[in-house]
Amino acid sequence: MTDATPLDREESPRCGEESSVITRGELDSSIVSACCETLIPWLNEEATVLVEDGKLVCPYGDCGAADDIAELDVATRTNELTISAPGHISASLGDSTFESDGFECQRCTRRVSLPDGYELTHS
Ligand SMILES: [Zn+2]
Numbered sequence: 001m002t003d004a005t006p007l008d009r010e011e012s013p014r015c016g017e018e019s020s021v022i023t024r025g026e027l028d029s030s031i032v033s034a035c036c037e038t039l040i041p042w043l044n045e046e047a048t049v050l051v052e053d054g055k056l057v058c059p060y061g062d063c064g065a066a067d068d069i070a071e072l073d074v075a076t077r078t079n080e081l082t083i084s085a086p087g088h089i090s091a092s093l094g095d096s097t098f099e100s101d102g103f104e105c106q107r108c109t110r111r112v113s114l115p116d117g118y119e120l121t122h123s
């Protein structure tokens with residue numbers, strides 16, 4: 001007996017069938033239902049976004065939202081302080097540095113990752 005959780009049967013979120021669970025042979029080894037290869041959200045921490053008809057589609061079978069993927073980031077801004085009047089300090093809005101903190105589907109708020117071969121640029 002190993003300490004890994006045995007993957008046997010789970011309810012498929014797309015068709016509702018009690019299906020056996022398999023691992024799809026991708027880089028991130030997504031855990032999917034055997035019947036329709038739908039990702040099982042509660043067995044996957046972070047799934048790769050799908051691209052369908054030029055849109056980013058949520059990979060989770062029970063969601064599947066199109067164009068609802070967002071980047072989460074954390075910004076640090078340096079605002080210089082000056083005394084503008086007696087008793088008042090003013091802060092000028094300065095340069096900010098953004099750090100990406102991952103991606104999520106805004107519909108189901110689950111974490112996702114970007115598909116291979118795509119590069120993210122900010123506009
Ligand atoms: Zn199914």
Ligand SMILES: [Zn+2]
Nearest residue numbers: 058063105108
């Ligand atoms: Zn979603």
